[in-house]
Amino acid sequence: MNKLKILNEIMEHIKDGQTIMFGGFLGVGTAEKIVDAIVEKGVKDLTIICNDTGFVDKGVGKLVVNKQVKKVITSHIGTNPETGRQMNAGEIEVELVPQGTLAERIRAYGAGLGGVLTPTGLGTVVAEGKQVIEIDGKNYLLEKPLKADVAILKGSKVDKKGNIWYSKTTRNFNPIMAMSADVVIVEAEELVEVGEIEPENVATPHIFVDYILKGGEV
Amino acid sequence: MIDKSLVREIIAKRVAKEFKDGDVVNLGIGLPTEVANYIDKDVEVILQSENGFIGLGPTPKEGEENKDLVNAGGKFVTILNGGACFDSAMSFAIIRGGHVDATVLGALQVDEEGNLANWMIPGKMVPGMGGAMDLVVGAKKVIVAMEHTAKGAPKILKRCTLPLTAAKEVNLIVTEMGVIEVTPNGLVLKEIAPDTTVEEVKAATEAELTISPDLKVMEI
Numbered sequence: 001m002n003k004l005k006i007l008n009e010i011m012e013h014i015k016d017g018q019t020i021m022f023g024g025f026l027g028v029g030t031a032e033k034i035v036d037a038i039v040e041k042g043v044k045d046l047t048i049i050c051n052d053t054g055f056v057d058k059g060v061g062k063l064v065v066n067k068q069v070k071k072v073i074t075s076h077i078g079t080n081p082e083t084g085r086q087m088n089a090g091e092i093e094v095e096l097v098p099q100g101t102l103a104e105r106i107r108a109y110g111a112g113l114g115g116v117l118t119p120t121g122l123g124t125v126v127a128e129g130k131q132v133i134e135i136d137g138k139n140y141l142l143e144k145p146l147k148a149d150v151a152i153l154k155g156s157k158v159d160k161k162g163n164i165w166y167s168k169t170t171r172n173f174n175p176i177m178a179m180s181a182d183v184v185i186v187e188a189e190e191l192v193e194v195g196e197i198e199p200e201n202v203a204t205p206h207i208f209v210d211y212i213l214k215g216g217e218v
Numbered sequence: 219m220i221d222k223s224l225v226r227e228i229i230a231k232r233v234a235k236e237f238k239d240g241d242v243v244n245l246g247i248g249l250p251t252e253v254a255n256y257i258d259k260d261v262e263v264i265l266q267s268e269n270g271f272i273g274l275g276p277t278p279k280e281g282e283e284n285k286d287l288v289n290a291g292g293k294f295v296t297i298l299n300g301g302a303c304f305d306s307a308m309s310f311a312i313i314r315g316g317h318v319d320a321t322v323l324g325a326l327q328v329d330e331e332g333n334l335a336n337w338m339i340p341g342k343m344v345p346g347m348g349g350a351m352d353l354v355v356g357a358k359k360v361i362v363a364m365e366h367t368a369k370g371a372p373k374i375l376k377r378c379t380l381p382l383t384a385a386k387e388v389n390l391i392v393t394e395m396g397v398i399e400v401t402p403n404g405l406v407l408k409e410i411a412p413d414t415t416v417e418e419v420k421a422a423t424e425a426e427l428t429i430s431p432d433l434k435v436m437e438i
Binding site: 025026027028029051052074075076077078079084087096098099100101102103104107118119120121122123124125126156166167168169170171172173174175176203 | 267268269270271284285286287288290291292297303304305306307309310313314333344345346347348349350351352355356381382383384385386
């Protein structure tokens with residue numbers, strides 16, 4: 001099975017109205033080449049799920065600036081003033097989720113769980129409209145799983161089967177998003193032969209990955 | 219009036235004394251980050267960075283930055299020997315599962331019940347909570363490190379008026395005027411800064427303050 005694709009083939013999977021997860025933390029561990037290609041393709045009405053909306057010129061922030069995003073589910077928008085501006089102007093819907101809850105909601109879908117029970121957000125606006133469940137005398141919020149049509153990952157080293165190794169802090173949301181989307185695409189900073197990543201160093205097993213783009217260093 | 223950088227230094231130095239050898243600690247952005255500069259050399263504190271590692275080290279020298287290694291504020295940092303990297307689910311299992319001994323955060327407001335508001339000002343500033351809500355709920359000890367007042371207005375209130383980050387989770391408040399513990403019976407002033415009177419602290423605090431019977435001078 002050949003997962004290695006050129007950018008045009010990858011972009012056939014990106015369409016108007018999709019829900020797309022993007023790995024990365026303030027742009028570190030985000031697939032910049034694919035983000036740039038989505039900007040160029042100009043698909044619109046996207047719902048994006050990401051830790052933060054990056055910067056105006058780095059990470060998924062570029063999609064917000066290009067007005068391709070209808071809704072964003074994220075933990076932080078403070079580093080991209082354009083997200084806040086569009087939110088205040090009613091041009092974008094922003095669902096703010098505590099970072100740990102965001103990670104667990106994504107992980108929950110990929111792990112086949114019906115939701116997550118967490119005390120994070122109790123007594124705050126995050127709890128509004130959500131079910132509170134008592135377990136052994138302690139209250140928890142029920143947070144529902146998150147899934148996407150497409151997940152876009154960035155791997156520091158990716159082998160031709162799709163096994164991924166992440167350098168330093170580029171790992172962040174990438175491995176959990178790999179489990180929670182119908183189509184999973186990875187941009188490889190370095191593409192290596194099968195076997196070059198030791199099995200115990202694989203952080204995302206190849207079975208989760210559908211397509212690989214040879215991205216190079218951005 | 220002492221100058222701002224000295225105020226920050228006083229607060230950071232005092233917070234640094236709260237840690238024990240082996241503690242896992244998460245420091246928030248801004249003033250809390252400065253606490254790392256004052257931790258006693260004989261106390262090994264393992265700093266956690268919520269974007270996915272433990273063993274947070276100092277800022278790299280210019281030219282030695284690694285593009286793949288940043289802290290939760292997106293700034294280039296280093297990782298110490300023996301450090302470890304992980305994904306966001308593991309990072310927040312560490313935070314939410316009670317494996318962080320202490321977290322240090324700034325505050326817009328904190329109140330008598332230990333409620334904390336530090337993530338938004340409706341209509342003005344809505345950056346998002348990031349990992350703050352998880353940290354405040356999950357860490358074993360929550361230390362608020364902040365200037366006692368904002369432009370003269372008290373920040374330690376009877377009841378927070380801004381949207382909360384978490385309810386009843388703050389344990390300790392450290393300011394340039396003193397150290398205040400949050401107890402089931404309200405706020406207790408445990409330490410007071412040198413050359414500061416109890417009346418001055420009370421005047422700068424809206425919340426009721428009980429004065430500890432063994433009130434100490436803040437060690438800085």
